[in-house]
Amino acid sequence: MSANHSTGVPWREARAIAAASSCPLPAETVPLPDAAWRVLAEACTARADLPGSDTAAMDGWAVAGPGPWRVAGRMLAGAAPWVGTLAAGEAVEIMTGAVVPAGSAAVLPYEKGTVRGAEGEVSGALGGRTHIRRAGEDYARGDLLVAAGRLLTPAVCGLLAQGGIDTVAVHRRPRVRLLVTGDEVIGAGVPAAGQVRDVFGPMVTALVAAAGGVVTGHDLLRDDPGLLAAALTGADTDVVAVSGSSSAGRADHLRDVLDKIGGRLTVDQVACRPGHPQVLAELPGGRRLVGLPGNPFAGLVAGVTLLQPLLRTMAGRLREAQxxxxxxxxxxxxxxxxxxxxxxxxxxxxxxxxxxxxxxxxxxxxxxxxxxxxxxxxxxxxxxxxxxxxxxx
CATH class of the missing domain: 2.40.340 (Beta-clip)
Structure with missing residues (x-):
């Protein structure tokens, strides 16, 4: 390989090419708890008003009219709604989330109220807030909850559950097959003299997961162009990641193999350091290939330069905060x-x-x-x- 790292595609251009070289994968429907950190393919609307009823926002007393108020009963969250309507001067002890009785003007928080007498008379200053969440004040039935293209963060998952959503349509995770090349690479244990551990298995698996994909195959290959060609043509995943065969040494066969099987390079080397000999290619049938340099840190740089932008697009993650x-x-x-x-x-x-x-x-x-x-x-x-x-x- 030439020592001139300024050859190749400029780093930012290479990253943009990788992001634009594919499109979001088709949708699949999954249970909401299984959808975390995936991307919505279809918008979700509320199946009911949020909240569904007028509910207490504080523990205290639901009151009607001016105080003091006679305590007429107690309401717990999840209990059946209060029968009837509170009259002026009446109160019901109430817990956060319980449905407030009809006629309630406000909830007097515990810390603002004082109870006197055996019959339970409460008094206190209401202040400027009612502490009642009115039905539909957040969302009405049919309102848009979350637009397509949003990442299902913990807060988004919780909001969808509040809106009565049980399943969601999300973009399919891109599937990646990892091919780690090198006669010297071993998959486990302590390397002997002249051997190295496969660091790309765990490292690339983590890079892929962070970008919204999943590694579905991981193979160690000897430095043999025939084995590499067979592995590339036999891969049934969306992306093939190959480590250790993208440079210009005698054991680096990736470019020759791509040429023989009809692959097309779209990024051939990147003007960066480390990670210069990385490549992006299109395989027959529309699959994508990312070639990662064999040195571990250089391979990591290539992973964030080409592999992750490609996978984020496939997973529907079209926005990236900077x-x-x-x-x-x-x-x-x-x-x-x-x-x-x-x-x-x-x-x-x-x-x-x-x-x-x-x-x-x-x-x-x-x-x-x-x-x-x-x-x-x-x-x-x-x-x-x-x-x-x-x-x-």
Missing amino acids: LRLPVLGDVQLTGGITKLVPVLVEGDRAVVVPGARPASLGGAAAADALAVLDDGWAPGAAAELLPLAGPWW
Whole structure:
């Protein structure tokens, strides 16, 4: 491989190509509890008013008219509605969430009321708030709850449950087959001299899950072009990720194999460091391939550069929040390339984790994000951050 990392597609352009190279996958209907962190393919509307009845927003007494009030009974959440209408001067002790009796003007909170006498007379100042949630004040039946394209965060899942939703239509998760190439790679245990552990299995599985996909196949392949060709043509997933065969060494067969099986490169090398020899290709039948460099940190950079944007589009995650912070640290840049470095987020700034090397994951494992340092960046200048410790989306 040439040492000139400025060759290849500019980093931001490569990332944009990956995001635009596919489209959201078709929808499938799943139970709401199974839909967390997936993307709605169809809008959801309320099946009932929210709330469904006038309910107490505080523990206290539902009161009618001016006080003091005679306590006529008690209402617990989930109990049958009060029969009849409260008359002026009457109160019902009530718990949060219980249906307020007809005629109630307000709920007097416990901390604002005083009870006197054996018959239970309560007095207190109502103040300016009624502490009653009126039926339909949040949503009326048929109102839009959540539009298509929204990520099903915990709050969104809870809102849909409030609206009576049991199942949702979400975009299918993109399925990924991972092919880890290299005669020296072992899948478990402590490597012997000349061997290395497969780090891409667990690392890529995590990258794929964070982008909304799922790894459905994971194979170790010897450095044999015939084996690689057979694995690529036999893959029945949406995306194939290949590690360790995208450079230009004697054991790097990916480009030749792609040419023989009718694949088409859409990104051939990226002007970044580490991760320069990464590739994106279209396989026969419309499947996509991402080639990841074999060095672990370089492979991680390629994963966030090409693999994750591709998968997010397939999963329907068409919006991506961007975070920019000043980045502090001593980083040597090379003209014409983008450098990605691990950083720790400290309040309103990011600090470079020192010692990052293409073959080492120590810096990235200690980091919160990768800072994208373009040509011309200087210490203290703002830079885009890509999350490593969880999505901010």
